[in-house]
Amino acid sequence: MTNEKMEQRLAAALEKTAPDDAHGVLSRCEERKGTVINMTTKKAAKRRWTSLIAACLAVALLGGGGVFYQRANAVASVVSLDVNPSIELKVNRSEKVLSCTPLNEDAKSILADMGNGADLKGAKLDVAVNAIVGSLVRNGYLSSISSAIMISVEDKDTSRAEKLQRELTSAVDGVLQTSAAKAAVLTQTLTQDAGREQQARENNISTGKAALVNRVLAINSTLKFDELAALSVEELKDLAEAGAPAMPIGKAAAAYAAEQYAGTAALDSVTAEVDPELDEYLAYYEVELHTAWGEFEYLVDAYTGKVISGQKDLPSTVSARNDAVKPSQPVSPPAQSSQPVQPSGSADIGHAKAKSIALNHAGVSESKAYDMDIELDDEDGMFIYEVEFKSGGMEYSYEINAATGAILWCEVEMDD
Numbered sequence: 001m002t003n004e005k006m007e008q009r010l011a012a013a014l015e016k017t018a019p020d021d022a023h024g025v026l027s028r029c030e031e032r033k034g035t036v037i038n039m040t041t042k043k044a045a046k047r048r049w050t051s052l053i054a055a056c057l058a059v060a061l062l063g064g065g066g067v068f069y070q071r072a073n074a075v076a077s078v079v080s081l082d083v084n085p086s087i088e089l090k091v092n093r094s095e096k097v098l099s100c101t102p103l104n105e106d107a108k109s110i111l112a113d114m115g116n117g118a119d120l121k122g123a124k125l126d127v128a129v130n131a132i133v134g135s136l137v138r139n140g141y142l143s144s145i146s147s148a149i150m151i152s153v154e155d156k157d158t159s160r161a162e163k164l165q166r167e168l169t170s171a172v173d174g175v176l177q178t179s180a181a182k183a184a185v186l187t188q189t190l191t192q193d194a195g196r197e198q199q200a201r202e203n204n205i206s207t208g209k210a211a212l213v214n215r216v217l218a219i220n221s222t223l224k225f226d227e228l229a230a231l232s233v234e235e236l237k238d239l240a241e242a243g244a245p246a247m248p249i250g251k252a253a254a255a256y257a258a259e260q261y262a263g264t265a266a267l268d269s270v271t272a273e274v275d276p277e278l279d280e281y282l283a284y285y286e287v288e289l290h291t292a293w294g295e296f297e298y299l300v301d302a303y304t305g306k307v308i309s310g311q312k313d314l315p316s317t318v319s320a321r322n323d324a325v326k327p328s329q330p331v332s333p334p335a336q337s338s339q340p341v342q343p344s345g346s347a348d349i350g351h352a353k354a355k356s357i358a359l360n361h362a363g364v365s366e367s368k369a370y371d372m373d374i375e376l377d378d379e380d381g382m383f384i385y386e387v388e389f390k391s392g393g394m395e396y397s398y399e400i401n402a403a404t405g406a407i408l409w410c411e412v413e414m415d416d
Contacts, residue, residue, distance in 0.1 A: 073098060077164055078154040079125065080206030081132055083141045083183075084232040085110045087117070088206050095125040095164070100132075104204050110135045125164070126171045133175045142176065142183035144275050148234045150186040152208020161189040186237060188212075203229040212236050220244035238278035248278055248302045254285035258298035261307040262289055262314045278302050280414060282393060289314075297412055299394065309394055309412055311361050349405045351376075354385035357405050358398040362412070364391045376402060384408060390415050 076093045080086065085107035090098045100117030102108045110132065111117045120128040133149070136142050142149060151168050155161035165187050172185050190196075190211055200210040203226055213228045216239055227247055228236065235248060249257070255272040259265040275286040283302035288295055291314060298310030349357075351374050359366055372389040383402035390396070399409040 080152045080208035082150045082209045082233045086206045091125050097123050097128045133172050137179045137181050142181040147183040148237050150233045152188050154190040165189050205229050216240050216244050235276045241279045246303045249305045254300040257300050257305045258287035312363050348402050354400045358387040362396050
């Protein structure tokens with residue numbers, strides 16, 4: 001405080017007091033000019049306490065923020081989705097996705113339009129799962145009635161794991177029903193297991209799929225973990241239900257066996273769809289080849305790789321058939337009241353030719369076919385032969401154009 005201010009304050013105070021000795025007081029103040037008066041002791045103490053309190057508050061706030069940050073980024077649950085693509089999602093307590101990881105090449109294609117999984121970080125778990133399942137449907141992984149998707153939830157808290165399992169099952173069911181997909185939904189809850197986690201890492205699969213592989217191994221311990229890990233969830237499910245009698249050849253080998261048999265292995269234009277039926281009495285893979293000549297179905301033994309049925313050597317067979325099947329002289333069908341009568345002058349390949357075409361297409365000799373039934377029918381103005389027969393435990397059905405001999409439809413199924 002300056003002398004001038006001190007004088008002003010003292011003057012104001014003295015005006016209200018007696019006696020009027022302002023001059024004397026001021027003169028005494030002048031005598032002490034330059035004297036240092038220590039007045040900082042109490043203020044310094046107060047400032048020190050204020051600083052300590054502020055520091056404590058800062059530590060508390062930082063500590064609370066650190067705890068909040070740790071909780072928000074701590075993995076509470078691990079959710080895996082497996083078809084053949086294997087995808088792993090790590091989520092926190094609030095069911096927010098912390099990471100989404102593709103575990104194999106098929107999974108990378110599923111997550112390609114989601115930043116390889118990075119775009120799902122921070123999303124709610126149900127939203128992320130819906131996006132992944134939608135991509136699986138679009139890529140054809142869940143279109144078959146026998147296909148399956150497995151949802152696995154791994155968590156220390158079993159009640160939370162079961163809650164997530166129910167929520168995700170409902171969400172996936174909703175997506176499948178909306179998209180008219182036919183896949184089955186398998187679910188399981190798991191506790192953490194270091195050995196299973198190591199198996200999953202070594203084979204690039206999820207811990208959920210590793211658990212399913214171990215379930216099959218518990219049935220048949222002679223099988224190998226790495227070979228089973230290469231199978232789809234659908235195959236593993238069927239294999240477990242069938243008692244795991246042996247190691248199946250797998251989808252890729254079944255498709256190759258069918259293409260080798262059909263003579264189309266060297267053609268890039270041929271694509272294959274493979275549906276495993278490992279839980280059937282005679283386990284097989286149903287392979288559908290899409291070729292330039294149409295679609296052809298093959299049944300391949302699931303354990304030996306032998307083609308059970310289907311047209312052999314398609315390129316040469318189709319070419320020979322096209323040369324051989326030409327409009328013949330008008331032939332009237334047998335006079336039977338149960339069959340339609342063709343208009344006079346129309347071409348008809350005849351019952352014998354229809355039977356021959358069906359047997360050749362199926363790769364079945366006439367001596368091995370039984371319960372043969374051939375009927376001429378009229379569908380929307382077109383005359384067709386309906387040919388049905390059985391052979392080797394299989395039932396064959398054909399619809400053949402009565403005028404040209406072209407196969408309009410065929411179906412092969414197990415004879416129940």
